[in-house]
Amino acid sequence: MKKNNIGKNFSLDSIRRLTLYLRNLRKIKKQGIEVISSDKITRLLNVTPSQFRKDLSYFGEFGKRGVGYNVAFLIEEIQKIVGSHIDWNIALVGLGKLGGALLGFEGFSKFNIKIKAVFDSDKKKIGKIKNGIMIEAVDSLRELIKKNKIKVAIISTPPEVAQNIAEQLIDSGVKGILNFAPVVLKVPDNIFVSNVDMGCELESLIFFVKQAN
Helix, strand or coil, X not given: CECCCCCCCCCHHHHHHHHHHHHXXXXXXXXCCCEXXXXXXXXXXXXXXHHHHHXXXXXXXXCECCCEEEHHHHHHHHHHHHXXXXXXXXXXXXXXXXXXXXXXXXXXXXXXXXXXXXXXXCCCCCCCEECCEEEEEHHHHHHXXXXXXXXXXXXXXXXXXXXXXXXXXXXXXXXXXXXXXXXXXXCCCCCEEEECCHHHHHHHHHHHHHHHX
C-alpha cells in the first residue's frame, strides 16, 4: 500500500492484523465469551501473544494482567482505531463483472461501509438501477464525489483508464483508493492506495506450490 507519513511507528501489517482481530473477536462475542486471555485469543488468530499485545500497544492498554481482555470493550476500541465505528460512504468506478460482484457484496455492511455512488462509461448501463443505486456516467464523477463528500473509492476499470479515473477521484477529494485494475497508479504521497491484483496473487501461490513439489 502506498501511504503518506502519518507519524506513527506501527506498520501497515499491524493495521491489517487489527482488522483480522476484530473479525474474530466478533465471532468470539457471538459465542457468549465475555473475557478472554491473550493466549486463547492468539490461538484462534494464528499469531503469537507477543505480536497481539504489540499491535494493540501502539494505541493504548486494553487488557488487565492476570485477567485478560473484555471482548465487547476490545471490539469497540479496535473499531474506533480502524474507523469502522462510524458509517463510511464509498464510490465504485467500473461496473463490469468484478464491479457488479463488489456492488452486490453484502459483507460491506458489517464494516459500516456503504457504496453510495457507482460510475461507468457504458451508455447501456448509465441511468439503470442496480442494488438500489443508480449507475452514473463517469462524466459526473467529480460533481457527485464532492457532493457526497466521499473520501474512499474502489476502481475496477480496465487498466488503460484507471490512472485517469484515479486522478479524477483525487481531484474530487478522495484520499483512499482500493485498486483492482492491474496497473500501478501514480498518486501524490498523501493518497493511500491498496492494490488487489488477483493474477499476481495466484502466480505467487503457484510459485510456492511448484517449489513444494
